[in-house]
Amino acid sequence: MTQNKILLVDDEPAFRELASRWLVKQDYQVEAVGSLDEARLAIASYDADLVLLDLSMPPHFDPQETLKALPEFEGRPVIIITGHADRDLALKAIELGAWDFIAKPIDPDMLAVVVRRAITKTKLERELSQLKSVNQQPKGAAAYIGHSPSAQKVRALIERIAPTDVRVLVTGPSGTGKEVISRTVHELSLRAAKPFVSVHCGAIPAELLESELFGYVKGAFTGAEKDKVGLLSLADGGTLFLDEIGEMPLAMQVKLLRVLQEGTFFPVGGREQKHIDIRVVSATNADLMEKVREGSFREDLYYRIKGVNIETQALSERLEDVPVLLQSFLSSLQTQQDTPLTLSPDAVQWFRDQTWPGNVRELKNTLESVASICPAGRISLDDIQLLYPSINTAPLSAPDAITPLSNATLDEQVKDLEIRLIRQALNDHNDNRTQAAKQLGISRQGLIKKIERYGL
Incomplete structure (x- = not known):
């Protein structure tokens, strides 16, 4: 546990020595000085949580001068140390912002109480300030951030469907905020007071997924030494979020379909049927209809989970949202550190100029990495290039690889360029559309639309 720091300001060496020893025994760190001038120097380098300040201090030994110095200790509680004859001045000090006063000779027990209360108050005020800061973060549908038409469309759709019980399928590239959308749908629903249970269908081995979802009874298999409640039961009354549902094994898809159709299931090894009331929100970065055609995803399950489809866009398709993100x-x-964080205009432009194949997740992680090396709080382009010297805003394909069409309009040249880049990307990845879309810096759905538009 971090020790609280106290700055003790008193001109009597014997008192400083005794008080310091006693405070150290109470598990405080203490910096003791003998004048206001020394206190000013100390407060600049010693981040004290509390100041114990004697009223009569050198060089003037004038209590009024000490009172004038109170604003210099702003941001931390000040406890005035005074003689009985200075009670009125001590009260004036409180009017001017001091936390409390204590008279000499000091009762150690009384000092302990006053110091503890002052430090506790400061700690609570800081926590309250952090909570206010957190509460000022976007809530509800506004948690999906952006000014672009696509972001506005997503927020409008969330607000319309969240209060209903319709099932939701969130699709789009990885890192585009699919879980944020899913949680927001839950938080704006009538089930908000009930659990939101998240399951990553690709992260749990196929042989364990059934017991994780359905739970099991004692003795169902080797190692099942007691009953275990499954995630379906934990989500009862609330929302079950099936992340990357496209990776769910076929055998499990059949069992999930039965749950969605009947609202019932059996724990592994159990004979007692369980009834549940859940809303299912699913997410995937895969093209589920293509997986249906391939035979790796059940068509009947697809239509069961689809309900309303919310589609997210790659960040490269809504770069106007980068500054607000x-x-x-x-x-x-800012809630994690005291220094204000800002971005220089050229730093913002650098972030705006990148294609962000990892989308919003990559943008966030990059900003956090750069912020970690900027103790001054001002993030500049030099700071970014220190960590990412090889990243620039070069086009996706080398300029000399593209020869403009002669006697063609700008629109025709742009169309020809897009067709060439798309064909090159598909050729580079053996017609794998997901990988080709990543190379081009667009979503898979965006690539498919362009392929259809150009008749490729």
Whole structure:
């Protein structure tokens, strides 16, 4: 546990020595000085949580001069040490912002109480300030941040469907905020007071997924020494979030379909049927209809989970949202450190110029990495290039690889360029559309639309 720091300001060496020893025994760190001038120097380098300040201090030994110095200790409680004859001055000190006063000769027990209360108050005020800062973060549908048309469309859709019980399928590239959308749908629903249970369908081995979802009874298999409640039961009354549902094994898809159709299931090894009331929100970065055609995803399950489809876009398709996303992330980082965090204009432009294949997640992680090396709080382009010297805003393909069409309009040249880049990307990845879309810096759905538009 971090020790609280106390700055003791008193001109009597014997008192400083005794008081310091006693405070150290109470598990405080103590810096003791003998004048206001020394106190000014100490407060600049010693981040004290509390100041114990004698009223009569050198060089003037004038209590009024000490009172004038109170604003210099702003941001931390000040306890005035005074003689009985200075009671009126001590009360005036409180009017001017001091936390409390204590008279000499000092009762150690009384000092302990006053110091503890002052430090506790300061700690609570800081926590309250942090909570206020957190509460100022976007709530509800506004948690999906952005000014772009696509972001506005997503927020409008969330607000319309959240209060209903319709099932939701969130699709889009990895890192585009699918879980944020899913949690927001839950938080704005009538089930908000009930659990939101998240399951990553690709992170749990196929042989364990059934027992994780359905739970099991004692003796169901080797190692099942007692009953275990499954995630379906934990989500009862609330929302079950099936992340990357496209990776769910076929055998498990059949069992999930039965749950969605009937609202019942059996724990592994159990004979007692369980009834549940859940809303299912699913997410995937895969093209589920293509997986249906391939035979790796059940068509009947697809239509069961689809309900309403919310589609997210790659960040490269809504780069106008980068500045507001950066501001939101800076606000979150601000609650973790005291130094104000800002971005220089050229730093914002650098973030705006990147294609962000990892989307919003990559943007956030990059900003956090750069912020970690900026103790001054001002993030500049030099700071970014210190960590990412090889990243620039070069186009996706080398300029000399593209020869403009002669006697063609700008629109025709742009179309020809897009077709060439798409064909090159598909060729580079053996017609794997997901990988080709990543190379081009667009979503898979965006690539498919362009392929259809150009008749490729």
